[in-house]
């Protein structure tokens with residue numbers, strides 16, 4: 001895509017993103033094993049609408065139609081994840097040929113349509129069999145993940161544009177193991193800290209092993225990041241914002257780029273700090289080809305948790321997250337300033353809104369505004385010297401939004417869950433036209 005008047009270079013990656021559990025369905029088809037999310041959804045009260053991923057968007061069946069739709073948007077890339085239990089049902093040992101064949105159809109189908117495949121290995125759906133021996137809290141899972149990464153690369157790596165090890169390790173650690181509102185539903189700060197370390201370690205060891213295997217795809221990790229803004233100038237709010245910055249950002253960025261965990265967060269964890277073995281931190285700093293950033297909002301931090309989103313007049317999405325594109329520019333500049341980062345990609349950005357189907361149309365003006373303003377925020381970071389490789393909208397389709405079930409819609413394509421009909425929302429048409437204009441400006 002070329003546009004001499006645009007800050008975005010011709011080879012800029014423009015994409016849409018999804019993840020396996022959220023769209024595939026076919027939860028037990030063709031030899032797939034259960035994941036921790038299959039089991040979590042079965043727990044009463046775990047999911048807001050008591051739904052699950054059994055059917056989701058039926059992408060496992062409708063993948064060709066979905067890839068045609070992606071191509072028609074005019075993007076040049078698609079970010080998706082592999083369901084580990086679909087390709088290796090027990091998380092170690094035997095591989096499932098039919099599962100691997102599915103992802104091969106996706107990768108080859110993307111290439112046939114002129115789209116770059118960007119593959120994520122772990123978008124949260126850990127094989128349930130591994131959870132029976134402790135899941136990510138067990139150090140053995142690190143080696144199982146490395147073996148899984150090598151198996152995927154051996155089969156598909158020659159055709160992939162990028163491989164992401166983990167999507168949002170903070171979510172797996174904190175929401176999965178500290179607050180317990182996500183699978184596997186554990187409530188232990190100590191477990192969460194150990195899980196975060198094992199995720200980072202498995203990332204570093206997988207990168208090293210993939211490079212030794214001769215990986216051709218670009219290798220990196222995707223973090224969910226948000227600037228932390230104190231609600232007031234009070235010392236308590238300032239101190240809390242600094243600690244939250246440590247827990248969400250520096251806890252991941254420091255080991256990845258500096259080889260150490262931040263002292264303030266370690267002090268706060270006290271006896272809950274993770275066991276870190278000799279050599280672990282060095283492994284975690286394995287050089288990356290890119291860093292993926294998932295950005296949705298900033299966080300306003302008040303020590304007494306009294307701040308109400310939207311109370312300063314900012315629009316709030318259906319997730320209750322403030323629309324704050326300036327925070328994306330701020331974040332990208334901060335990453336460049338504080339860390340020796342490789343090229344940055346916005347690997348997820350988008351909003352859930354209360355969409356209304358009018359005939360065959362969804363006039364999702366709020367989402368159009370959201371996307372336009374955040375793409376402009378990326379452009380502004382680039383004007384200020386940040387090296388950006390791409391931008392991807394979350395999400396291609398309305399899908400299973402984890403503990404919120406199907407109640408929250410992030411798609412630029414509407415999904416009727418009764419009929420599985422897909423309809424392009426105004427935001428999809430806007431994105432298509434925006435990308436077209438990039439070529440011709």
Ligand code: IFM
Nearest residue numbers: 019168294348394401410
């Ligand atoms: O749907 C999720 C996605 O799986 C990971 N990042 C945030 C999205 C919206 O909550």
